[in-house]
Amino acid sequence: MRLGKQIITLLRKEWLLERRRASTLSGLLLYVLSTVVLVYMASQAGKGIIDMVWITFYWVIMMFAAVNGVAKSFIQESNYRDAYYYTLISPQALILSKMLYNALLMILLSLLSLAVLSVLIPQDLGDWNLFIATVILGGVGLSFCFTLIAAIAARVGNSGTMMAILSFPIILPVLSVLISLSRIALVGLDDGNMWRNIQILLALDGIMLVMSYILYPFIWKEG
């Protein structure tokens, strides 16, 4: 299968670039870490951060990390390199590899920041398994949503601001489902909505995957 092969090659290329330019990944990690420390300092050693506030902080930190982390996936590519890609690969392979790579990156990043946050500001959750599952699903959701937006934003000038403006309203459906799942995990009791929420989240992930696959070819040659 040509598409699969192209995706694997592109994934390897992303990983290689990430390793060569170590500043991007470590910069992202430092960004998350300093935000967590900021929250810790601002809340008098985390005393005020309990229950829903803790969860809210976690998702806000994750959202900003995701915007910054995913935005670079298209912005860092130069126009000349884009022109080179057109001759080699299909647009679907390009967008799918970016989405996959960003998803892996976000899962890693969200688990790491969860670890840092819960060491600095310990929090008793009712159901840790569910929360970690939510975090993983959330990392996938955030990165899937932001990848296509990053592709759009990279083609407009001033893409940093554009990225935030375009992606924040769109991510709200995903985020509202994530928050209700986190609330269930916090209490530790399923109020009967757990599976429905997981289904909605998976459905949203599927929609984003399919829509990006269909829509990206329309814009990939727009300089």
Place this chain on the structure above:
Amino acid sequence: MTPTKGISPLLKISTILLMLYCIIAGFLLEVPKLEIIHESIRNMYYHVPMWFVMFVFSFAGVVYSLLYLLKGNREYDINAASCMLVATVFGVLGLVTGMIWATYTWGEPWSGDTKQTMTLVCLLIFLAYFVLRAAIDEEEKRAKLSAVYSIFAFSLIIPLLYIIPRQDPTSLHPGSEGNPAVSRDDADSRMLMVFYPAVIAWMLLSVWIVKLLNWYQRLRLRILEREAN
């Protein structure tokens, strides 16, 4: 093309007549006397159709965006932007009339009701759409990127708008049992006599505005092209 060409007189006359009926009958005809709501139920003739307009025209905008991507005709892009603008304006109006209504029936303008929040999210997306359009100068690029954005956003807010709020038992809006709009059983027949024409009146008015916006946009593009030559 003259300003009035393309907008049929029939549309104008029926809009004006229905609008007059909607305003006069809406304020003067009898309404059922109910606790809490009282005369404020008259807002149903204005608030609810505005919400319908926002829904129908944002959907139309997405359909035009889709057509643009498939056919590449500039007309579709102009239509898409006009429909989105009308949807945004009526969304704001629907939100404001709803907030005024809520002040007297629910006790406060903003009570965190699911549908209020979702409408706000929709409006944010519409506004982001216009910021995106304003940020790109090149016409074809603007059309393509904004079309892709609106289709992507719409496919994500469908679950947000039509699955989550409807099943939310805490919603203050009527109809969380599954029926979102007015049904024959629970609305007074005298009110429906005004409500249905009111919906048609607001829709026709919106079509009129869309046509005017299209016409303005075409003229603007023509002037830009003439200047460029």
